[in-house]
Amino acid sequence: MGYKETYNRWLTSDVVDDDTKAELKSIENNEKEIEERFYRELEFGTAGMRGIIGAGTNRINIYNVRRASQGVAKYVLSNGEDAAKAGVLIGYDTRNFSRTFAEETAKVLTCAGVKTYLFPIVHSVPEVSFGIRELGCSAGVMITASHNPKEYNGYKVYGPDGGQLPPDAADVVVAAIDSYDIFDDVKFISLDEAKEKGLLEIVSSDLDEKFLDVVQTQQQNPEAVAEVADTFKLIYTPFHGTGSRPIKAILNRMGFKNVLVVKEQDTEDGNFPTVKSPNPEDKEGFEIAIKMAKENDVDVIIGTDPDCDRVGIVVRDADGIYRTLTGNQTGALLVEYILSSKKAKGTLPENGVVIKTIVTTELAAAIAHSYGIEIMNVLTGFKYIGEKMTEFAKTGDHTYLIGFEESYGYLVGTHARDKDGVVATMLIAEMAAYYKTKGKSLYEALMDIYKKYGYYSEKTVSFVMPGKDGMEKMSQLLTDLRQTPPTKVAGMDVVLYTDYQSQTIKDTKGNVSPLKGLPKSNVLKYNLSDEKTYFIVRPSGTEPKIKLYLGTFAESFETAEKTIEKVLEDCKKQLGL
Numbered sequence: 001m002g003y004k005e006t007y008n009r010w011l012t013s014d015v016v017d018d019d020t021k022a023e024l025k026s027i028e029n030n031e032k033e034i035e036e037r038f039y040r041e042l043e044f045g046t047a048g049m050r051g052i053i054g055a056g057t058n059r060i061n062i063y064n065v066r067r068a069s070q071g072v073a074k075y076v077l078s079n080g081e082d083a084a085k086a087g088v089l090i091g092y093d094t095r096n097f098s099r100t101f102a103e104e105t106a107k108v109l110t111c112a113g114v115k116t117y118l119f120p121i122v123h124s125v126p127e128v129s130f131g132i133r134e135l136g137c138s139a140g141v142m143i144t145a146s147h148n149p150k151e152y153n154g155y156k157v158y159g160p161d162g163g164q165l166p167p168d169a170a171d172v173v174v175a176a177i178d179s180y181d182i183f184d185d186v187k188f189i190s191l192d193e194a195k196e197k198g199l200l201e202i203v204s205s206d207l208d209e210k211f212l213d214v215v216q217t218q219q220q221n222p223e224a225v226a227e228v229a230d231t232f233k234l235i236y237t238p239f240h241g242t243g244s245r246p247i248k249a250i251l252n253r254m255g256f257k258n259v260l261v262v263k264e265q266d267t268e269d270g271n272f273p274t275v276k277s278p279n280p281e282d283k284e285g286f287e288i289a290i291k292m293a294k295e296n297d298v299d300v301i302i303g304t305d306p307d308c309d310r311v312g313i314v315v316r317d318a319d320g321i322y323r324t325l326t327g328n329q330t331g332a333l334l335v336e337y338i339l340s341s342k343k344a345k346g347t348l349p350e351n352g353v354v355i356k357t358i359v360t361t362e363l364a365a366a367i368a369h370s371y372g373i374e375i376m377n378v379l380t381g382f383k384y385i386g387e388k389m390t391e392f393a394k395t396g397d398h399t400y401l402i403g404f405e406e407s408y409g410y411l412v413g414t415h416a417r418d419k420d421g422v423v424a425t426m427l428i429a430e431m432a433a434y435y436k437t438k439g440k441s442l443y444e445a446l447m448d449i450y451k452k453y454g455y456y457s458e459k460t461v462s463f464v465m466p467g468k469d470g471m472e473k474m475s476q477l478l479t480d481l482r483q484t485p486p487t488k489v490a491g492m493d494v495v496l497y498t499d500y501q502s503q504t505i506k507d508t509k510g511n512v513s514p515l516k517g518l519p520k521s522n523v524l525k526y527n528l529s530d531e532k533t534y535f536i537v538r539p540s541g542t543e544p545k546i547k548l549y550l551g552t553f554a555e556s557f558e559t560a561e562k563t564i565e566k567v568l569e570d571c572k573k574q575l576g577l
Helices: 003-012 018-025 031-038 062-078 081-086 098-111 125-135 167-179 191-196 206-216 222-228 244-254 283-296 327-345 363-370 382-395 421-437 442-453 467-483 557-575
Strands: 049-052 088-092 116-118 139-143 152-158 200-202 234-237 259-261 300-304 311-316 322-324 352-357 374-378 399-405 409-411 455-464 492-499 504-507 512-514 524-528 534-539 545-554
Touching (some): 003 018, 003 031, 031 467, 062 081, 062 098, 062 139, 062 152, 062 167, 088 098, 088 125, 098 191, 125 139, 125 152, 125 206, 125 421, 191 200, 206 244, 206 421, 222 421, 234 283, 244 259, 244 421, 283 300, 283 322, 300 421, 311 421, 311 442, 327 363, 327 399, 327 409, 327 421, 327 442, 327 455, 352 363, 352 382, 363 374, 374 382, 382 399, 421 442, 442 455, 455 557, 467 524, 467 534, 534 557
Parallel strands (some): 088 139, 352 374
Antiparallel strands (some): 049 152, 300 311, 311 322, 492 524, 524 534
16 A cells, blocks of 8 residues: 555544544645655564654554554563563653553553553653563553654563563564554553453552662762762753652752752653753753853753653863763763772672673773773663673673663663663762762863773764655665775775674675674674774664764874864765765
8 A cells, every 4th residue: 555545544544533634634735744654654673663743654643552552462462371460561751642652552451451550650761661570560661752852752662671672572563563454453442441450550659669779779889978968069950851750859868968950841841842852962951050050059960861761961170161971971980980989899790791882982891891890792772781681680690780872871780671860860979979079070080081091082973864765865875885885084994894784894805704792783883994993884773864973092182082073074975974
């Protein structure tokens, strides 16, 4: 069926509500818009689905959510009656339609005979990941589009370990979804009927307290907070998201006395009115907080995204200027702080491990190795870190210490299997307090890390390619790169070319060796002849964009950053970006 026929089917279906039909009627003379909304079905990958809110097969709406939920129900039921009884935990963030999508998910799951737990209010990703194992559920669903702009929402599916579904399980869900007609095969009941049948349970706030209890066990130096509590000041902003409740609670538990909250951003509002995008990677979102910091002599600013799985921080440098740190820099600070704290207390395990993604700073490796700790690389996506954690829990071969991504996601502790902005905020705040007891700011602590390990510099640049044309352009770019890989960039030879899709590594002599230990992924990496610099090309798994990751290290910031800029400019020229 072509996109126009599918469009007309939606317009004439008895299942589609009047508001959706009115939305579709409003574009009846816009052929390109109709094609964009209906040329494909919204893709369900290993992390679930994410898209622009609206009517259409290539949009997220109650019909796509119901169909996805029917697929999740089949996946749960395929694991037996006990899995259905164990149930599914559903959480949702502050985005537009999040609660609606959560309730529609519950209606479908319970209709299929699957026990369902639903949070009564918004909750964060880590609380859902924790809750799945705490309640003994067989799966979980989180309604969120993380840090995307207000136009988006999403549907993430978790397994019984609290981690995002692994590929084999996701394949079961996708196959089930593909087998269902979006209107004819999807069945649901009312929430009242689900409760009457004993299939829907509203989650108690007791779970929230248990979550905070386990998070607090990850404190490294609680005495440092007490020592500076009277003078230490921090600002927190939830960017209109789910972090407000758990983070204010954990900071209060820790004993911080001077926590200022950005009131304008402490509202549950899916339109995110005070920011262009609720992304802690963007300095723009911290403008109000920085103004407050200057007025109140604040030590550090911390912000979390709408589902509270990512954290961004702003620190004050030696000149009193407030500077945003990258995810790589914050991750390096946390790795150094945790490993040094454990070493000082004699609790650093011999089989400890730090996990990072292949696009995350190599500074983490340098720090880990200095403490005799193993570093592991996984593909981009926190689910791969979660998979390693679950593996360690079964084998006991390694003790997980910290995992993080350059995209501002961190997890310390094994209470969750996804990024946790609550535990990260707690540790960043404690870390800042600890360094204050030593007469240092977080910025000075970061400079000490560079002096000790070398000046590492990284940069991530995204090139947005929206719509059907954009998808085709991204695909063609990766094809061209594989057919004709660059051989020289910024005056340096490409000495190693790694294709994670074909699982091969090629050197300058044409020798090919297998890439081992990682699953296939549509990623290309190029190592340059200075043996310090690399760049990676990767299409985003959740947004219509190509991402370029660059990294190097040198004897000074200036040298490292100049190298990055030269490589970036040549990459853009050669790749046509």
